[in-house]
Amino acid sequence: MVRRGGARRFVATAGFYGLAGLFMLPTVFVFYWMITLSLKPQIEATAYPPSFVRFSVSMAGYREVFTKYPFLLYTWNSLVVAAGCTALGLAVGLPAAYSIARWRQQRLALAILVARIIPGIAYLIPWYIFFRRLRMVDTYGALILTHLIVGLPIIIWVMISFFEDVPADLEDAGLIDGCSYFGVFWRIALPLVKPGIVATAILSFVFSWNNFLFSVILAGRETRTLPIAVYNMISYEEINWGTLAAAATLITLPVLLVALVAQRHIVTGLTFGAVKQ
């Protein structure tokens, strides 16, 4: 009896993991394919039928990415814009989130939700005209300011829930002891939400890093970011898949690694507006 029960449980467990593997296979496969393609020499990358496991490893794709294109410049551009956007977003977003959380400004919270919902493309035309008039197309400033429209609402939204967890007694004690409102925010609330700040900074960085729509119009020769560079490569490289896959891997891998660090908060950021905390 015991044995048969054990056997049945074994079959059920195996069935569960089989099904789980089947569901998760597509997710893993696309990344696996991207990385293996980037490591294959040109002939094997476009071989048909394709080889899944056995192939010779070559760094030619990566070498081409860096020698044929100013890929380091694109990476630098992406880094500057994402870092600038995140720093500015935190400078504006942290006090805003604190104020919304502390004084329960529900209307403001709703306004941020609306900013998240508006299609990005609806901003693009006025921005284009605006930045052209200011002669700011192809500057970091234009990219940082436009990326903020995605990053800032997420920073504020995620930080609200962190600030709400700061005990009000602690802040009141600070006020009684002669701290200003800003002092309470700076000396008491901020240190307590440090983990949240790290998480939202990562989130905002990732969203700016991935942004395509705003950069494709507002970035020029000097400030082209990685997504735009990769997009342009498609038409130049055509079927040079090793190179294309290498570029795709180089731009995706940092995001994936960073995302692993902040995975719990990434879900909060992605579902923001859909699920109450």
Added chain:
Amino acid sequence: MYPIAYTGWMSLQEWFVSSVTPPRFIGLANYWKILFGDPRFREAVARTLYFTVLAVGAEAILGLAMALLFNREFWGRGVLRTLAILPMVATPTAIGLVFVMMYHPTLGVANYLVTVVGLSPFRWTYSSQTALYALALVDVWQWTPLIMLIALAGLASLPREPYEAAHIDGASTLEAFWHITLPLLRPALVVAVLFRAIDALKTFDIIFVMTQGGPANSSETVNILLFNQAFSYFNLGYASSMAVALFAVVLGASMILIKVRRTASW
């Protein structure tokens, strides 16, 4: 708010950036044109809605199925969660590029896998008949995990008592699912689906990178049409009126979302 107001103002004018003529106020003529005079816009709207229904519908069914499967204690939960997040944070441009290579009609791995299973190969994004479906598939690949995660959170908050009562009354697992799980989970599911729909209506990166709306406009959604009107033809006034129309649709969906969320009991 200022850019949105400006878009609204722009949508009432006729203005080509490249020309020397200044913007000319033409009132609601642009709206008249998109509503009644431009079959291309109407087709794009239908395509956008079709794409959204298709992608989000598949994501809802798959996501719910996965949530039901994974709603238990098992070794590797953390790994699953991590894997689920990866497609959502990966750079869409890069993902689009990888799918372009996989979808290649003669050299792509997608057709190889399809023939291994015993089907005849498709032309994926390279044919006007299948392009929109192939793009929706990318969206499904990226965003099914999101529905799964929201549904999992919903499942975790369900009470235990109804199931015990149903068990005592002799209800089967399927009956319990149909009469207990589904009704209780409905608010969470509705919110997840609406939330996804709002984003699917706005899909731009994947479509622009993979097909630019082609072949033969077969995947030209409102976003792509609007973008090309504005930045290929520099017909900014007309493009603005499309942006306002798109905004109205998305806002409508969002209103429903906010209303549902307020009535949701958790």
